[in-house]
Amino acid sequence: MTRQNHAHELIDFVSDISLARLPEAVVEKARICLLEALACGNFGSAQPWSRILAEEMLSEGSSGVSSLIGRPEHLAAPAAAMCNGTAIHGFELDDLIAESVVHPGAAVIPAALAAAEAVDASGARLIEAIVAGYEVMHRVGLALGAEPSRKGFHVTSLAAPPACAAATGIVMGLSPEQLRSSIGLSCSAAAGIKSFAVGKGGGMVKRLHLGRAAEAGVRTSQLAGRGFLGPPEALDSRFGLVEVFGGATAAPERLSRDLGSDWAIEKTWFKVFPICGWIQSAVQLLLDLRGPEPLDPRDVKSVRVGVSRYAVQNNSEPAPVDTMGAQYSIPYCAALALTGDPRDPAGYSVEAVNRESIRALARRVEVFVDPRIEAVYPLKYGASVSLVRGAVGVEGMVLDCRGTPEDPSTQEESRQKFRLLTKDKLSDEQATALTERVNSLESLASVRQLIGKPA
Numbered sequence: 001m002t003r004q005n006h007a008h009e010l011i012d013f014v015s016d017i018s019l020a021r022l023p024e025a026v027v028e029k030a031r032i033c034l035l036e037a038l039a040c041g042n043f044g045s046a047q048p049w050s051r052i053l054a055e056e057m058l059s060e061g062s063s064g065v066s067s068l069i070g071r072p073e074h075l076a077a078p079a080a081a082m083c084n085g086t087a088i089h090g091f092e093l094d095d096l097i098a099e100s101v102v103h104p105g106a107a108v109i110p111a112a113l114a115a116a117e118a119v120d121a122s123g124a125r126l127i128e129a130i131v132a133g134y135e136v137m138h139r140v141g142l143a144l145g146a147e148p149s150r151k152g153f154h155v156t157s158l159a160a161p162p163a164c165a166a167a168t169g170i171v172m173g174l175s176p177e178q179l180r181s182s183i184g185l186s187c188s189a190a191a192g193i194k195s196f197a198v199g200k201g202g203g204m205v206k207r208l209h210l211g212r213a214a215e216a217g218v219r220t221s222q223l224a225g226r227g228f229l230g231p232p233e234a235l236d237s238r239f240g241l242v243e244v245f246g247g248a249t250a251a252p253e254r255l256s257r258d259l260g261s262d263w264a265i266e267k268t269w270f271k272v273f274p275i276c277g278w279i280q281s282a283v284q285l286l287l288d289l290r291g292p293e294p295l296d297p298r299d300v301k302s303v304r305v306g307v308s309r310y311a312v313q314n315n316s317e318p319a320p321v322d323t324m325g326a327q328y329s330i331p332y333c334a335a336l337a338l339t340g341d342p343r344d345p346a347g348y349s350v351e352a353v354n355r356e357s358i359r360a361l362a363r364r365v366e367v368f369v370d371p372r373i374e375a376v377y378p379l380k381y382g383a384s385v386s387l388v389r390g391a392v393g394v395e396g397m398v399l400d401c402r403g404t405p406e407d408p409s410t411q412e413e414s415r416q417k418f419r420l421l422t423k424d425k426l427s428d429e430q431a432t433a434l435t436e437r438v439n440s441l442e443s444l445a446s447v448r449q450l451i452g453k454p455a
Helices: 006-015 024-044 048-059 077-088 105-119 123-144 147-151 155-171 176-187 205-225 241-249 277-290 309-314 323-327 330-339 356-362 411-422 428-439
Strands: 300-307 365-369 383-389 392-398
Touching: 006 123, 006 155, 006 176, 024 077, 024 105, 024 123, 024 411, 024 428, 048 077, 048 205, 077 105, 077 205, 105 123, 105 155, 105 205, 123 155, 123 241, 147 155, 147 241, 155 176, 155 205, 155 241, 176 205, 277 300, 277 309, 277 330, 277 383, 277 392, 300 330, 309 365, 323 330, 330 356, 330 365, 411 428
Parallel strands: 300 365
Antiparallel strands: 300 383, 383 392
């Protein structure tokens, strides 16, 4: 009996994606994902990790035509993709898909954009590449299952290289055979451990995970285009990516299930708060329960946050010491939601994280496994909250937080987020022009026309 090759079905499907045949809702979501990524990249480019990486790449004297988001310089496509992926993923604000536990925008979009600029591809081709990359990343995440996360791998950075290879191969016009080689090569670049999510400090490495994946996708497509051969069945063969990392939960059939009728990009959701996705619902609830004004920590008698077992195991550090640790800490984010503005990135600065008043409140936050939340994870990143302030107790539960497909942000909320993230890099006129170019992306003859450089 011939073994079904689910990976080849997926690759053949995405290589045949055409703007003319895509549903309009899918095309519109691709535009929104691109605009969100550009906003996140502009904000993230100013963070220390992004500046260090960009300066290192520029110091090597790499020349090219691919843009650095938020900066005036250009680099060769692999280096630009790495810098932009790191910047987009640079402050926990980039998009995600809950079921597969992946952040596609911070990998697929910088890879596709850098490669598209390098070969002077059209805006229509960029849309096709984005849709294809999201499709591959989500499906690889599903095929890996829960085992990689349990072992401490960062599923996003495992699924990202083949997704980036698919996206870049499409904008570069690789043949199906070359695309299989590129994706096969990229599978050996899959890496990333979640040491950033445990202990008190996470350092800067998580920001780099998707930058490295974007770089790998561009490079493997460039090599495949020159005839460098990769294993064409590296996704789901014996010793392939899905088997090696997925282990007991590997499900290669999910690579090709419902292709063309169940689009990954339509499952994407956009964060309201610059924190881990598992904490969004809890912070939203706490803001609602506290009321319009911040609370005095002395008035907070008790706080209980119910989440999934996975979130309890990985997001319960009560005393983070740096930005990464704070963005992954349920106790810290809960304390900030009660006493400040969790939407403001300044609340996660090292100075803010080490304020004794918020640290004292964070130590009093109890995090527990709520069976109701555990029952719907990972399809939903819900939370329950019980809050006692003074003599009054209130409680609530949210399964689908704001920004998810089930509770999407309004256009006004999206505009506010865009302006917040770009205000230090783009003038009002530049921000408006960028938005207009993204909204008419398919009419651009060259993607090089897309990014207006900062003044």
